[in-house]
Amino acid sequence: MEAEFVFELPDAEILYRALKVEEKHVLTETQIDLIDGKLIIRIKAEDLAELRASVNAWLRTIKACLDVL
Amino acid sequence: MEAEFVFELPDAEILYRALKVEEKHVLTETQIDLIDGKLIIRIKAEDLAELRASVNAWLRTIKACLDVL
Numbered sequence: 001m002e003a004e005f006v007f008e009l010p011d012a013e014i015l016y017r018a019l020k021v022e023e024k025h026v027l028t029e030t031q032i033d034l035i036d037g038k039l040i041i042r043i044k045a046e047d048l049a050e051l052r053a054s055v056n057a058w059l060r061t062i063k064a065c066l067d068v069l
Numbered sequence: 070m071e072a073e074f075v076f077e078l079p080d081a082e083i084l085y086r087a088l089k090v091e092e093k094h095v096l097t098e099t100q101i102d103l104i105d106g107k108l109i110i111r112i113k114a115e116d117l118a119e120l121r122a123s124v125n126a127w128l129r130t131i132k133a134c135l136d137v138l
Contacts (some may be wrong), residue, residue: 001072001075001076001077001078002074002075003072003073003075004072004074004075005070005071005073005120006070006071006072006073007070008070009070013129035110048128048131048132048135051074051091052125052128052132053126055128056121056125059117059120059121059124062117063082063117063121066117
């Protein structure tokens, strides 16, 4: 199961630098890119429970970042 | 903001038929397709709050469907 998020935001680059360092420290396979000014997050999970947990964690982290920007 | 989910499941077609009828009845712009046996769900939201709500709702619905299959 896979999820891809595309964020077109004025702060995409700042978010990218903040999140990129987390990329290798999470259990679920995640790839974070900045392409044409868009923040792209790709998540690959083994099952739905893992996908939901990972998606929620990343969206919560992004919300926390946006709240302080 | 956009999210795309790709589900490669034995029950992808059953899930597709169950979810497709919901496609036009949700607030957030959502497109549901079955491509090469994979269930694809694309969500377009105006902001992060709307994206999170929609993503969580669809993933909960998919879990509910998988639980009864």
